[in-house]
Amino acid sequence: MRRSILLCSFLALSGCANDKTLHFVAGAAASKFTASKTQNALNGCAAAISAGIAKELYDSRFGDVVDAADAVATGAGCMYTLRF
Template sequence: MLRSLILALPLLAACQHYHKAAHFAAGAAVSHIVTQETGNPTAGCMAAIGIGLLKELVDDVADPADILATGLGCSVVLAF
């Protein structure tokens, strides 16, 4: 899983001047904090997905790929 994550980062970073990579990093941060506070990695992933969804709901033009990139950030917490 870590190998595929590492391979996916350049693809995410190549999109929109690191925009997707920023979403991924935000999802990883949210997931890490929630997992540390609750001791529940599933809650961390759900928080990352929720934050991605909420962020896109307030954008003028929602991008489902941004939600996906943010949600995928939880894979870092699951891998470690």
């Protein structure tokens, strides 16, 4: 799992990633950080989903492009903290 996050982070920082990948990596980072601090994976998912919605609300307020798929991609990043 750590290797996957490192690979996604490397791709995102190297400029090889598209916008949805960047949103996914941001959601994974927010989710992992929150889950590790609270010891609760659901809190991590809530953080990722909240971050995605907050970013799109920010975009709508300050004239940037609002894309619901960006919010979904950010929220999907929480899958790294859930265990089935």
